[in-house]
Amino acid sequence: MQDSNPYRDPKQKRVLIIGGGAAGFFTAIKIVEEDPSIAVTILEQGKDVLGKVKISGGGRCNLAHAEFIPRELSKNYPRGQRELLGPFNSFSSGDTMAWFEERGVAVKIEDDGRIFPMSNSSQSVVDCFLNACKKYGVKIMTTRKVLNVYPPEESNQCWKAICGNREQYFADHLVIATGSSKFMWEQISHLGHTIVPPVPSLFTFNIKDPRIKDLMGLSVPNAEVQIKALKAKNHGPLLITHWGMSGPGILKISAVKARELYALNYQFEIKVNWILEKEQDVIDALTTQKQNDSKKKIHNTPLFDLPKRLWHSLCSYCGIKADLRWADMNKKMLFKLAQELCAGTYQVKGKSTFKEEFVTAGGVQLKEIDFKTYESKILYRLYFTGEALDIDAVTGGFNFQAAWTSGFLAGQSIVKEFSK
Secondary structure (H helix, E strand, O other): OOOOOOEOEOOEOEEEEEOOOHHHHHHHHHHHHHOOOOEEEEEOOOOOOOHHHHHHHHHOOOOEEOOOOHHHHHOOOOEOHHHHHHHHHHOOHHHHHHHHHHOOOOEEEOOOOEEEEOOOOOHHHHHHHHHHHHHHOOEEEOOOOEEEEEOOOOOOEOEEEEEOOOOEEEEOEEEEOOOOOHHHHHHHHHOOOOEEEEEEEOEEEEOOOOOOOOOOOOEEEEEEEEEHHHOEEEEEEEEEOOOEEEOHHHHHHHHHOHHHHHHOOOEEEEEEEOOOOOHHHHHHHHHHHHHHOOOOEHHHOOOOOOOHHHHHHHHHHOOOOOOOEHHHOOHHHHHHHHHHHHHEEEEEEOEEEOOOOOEEEEEEOHHHEEOOOOEEOOOOOEEEOHHHEOOEOOOOOHHHHHHHHHHHHHHHHHHHHHHO
């Protein structure tokens, strides 16, 4: 049912949240748990809500990351690092864990630091949100695409949102939680906000190369990737896929250099150190191996804990045949192999979106937001949460943490405003 009262009424406290995702729901729940008398309505343009929550982490929902020091946590945000330091001192990873535990969602920390529901199912999180909204009477309106939003023209008036079905909704406070919606960003720009143009973040590198052609699914625990044109490098787990290279080592550098890589049209060269060793040290190790195991076949004795299939592929690329013994390896082969292990170059020609993320760099310019409240500095009683802002993070639960934190602080601020 659409709202009909365009004026503020002390006896009728109303909040409208546009966007039925993680940030929108967290904001709503924070508001109604603190003050159940506030009427909160969520407008979602799709048929279902919490779609990204459902598919996150391969359907397990990577809630957050076990980094409990706010300053260290903020370093995982290529855009938003400075602005998030204050908010993370108010609501951080430990608070996220406690929040879900207190509402019946047991959580666990995995070896890599990612935090998941103990159930290993995102449905636990979805049910938690839906049950809380049902308990406090939050209205969830689906298939409501908001076409226009209008600010109050006078102090006693409300925010107004008009949907595609011509329904009109009025509220004292408006929260934009629509993620990377280009349509909503356009509406926001008409209100006077600056939108930082969106570009993809968290993507894999498309590489067609004989060295990795038949190695789909193979992973290396810790490899260093360097983008020569940008003088940028990062290390971490690297995964070979049917389209090229992925894994945390690739995804982090793609996030940090999202705008620069967009400017290169995703055509660039990378250098890969598969074993995190210096080339001269590797030459010395290979020379020692040649002396000590001269009769053994090179293909049968992989070094540096490198996966056998990758070792075989790199050896073959260097002209080392399967039956060649260490004693028969010449200097050219040895030097070539050392180079491939420590500084092999690969041509990247395009990108693919990381299927479990869907993150975009871009959104509402951060200097236009008060990060104590997540309220607009331009328009009173307008708030932005989650990925509607120009904030994004590396993979590992950090993007959800930014959503929870923004929802918590925005909701807290709205409740305080009503209490004045």
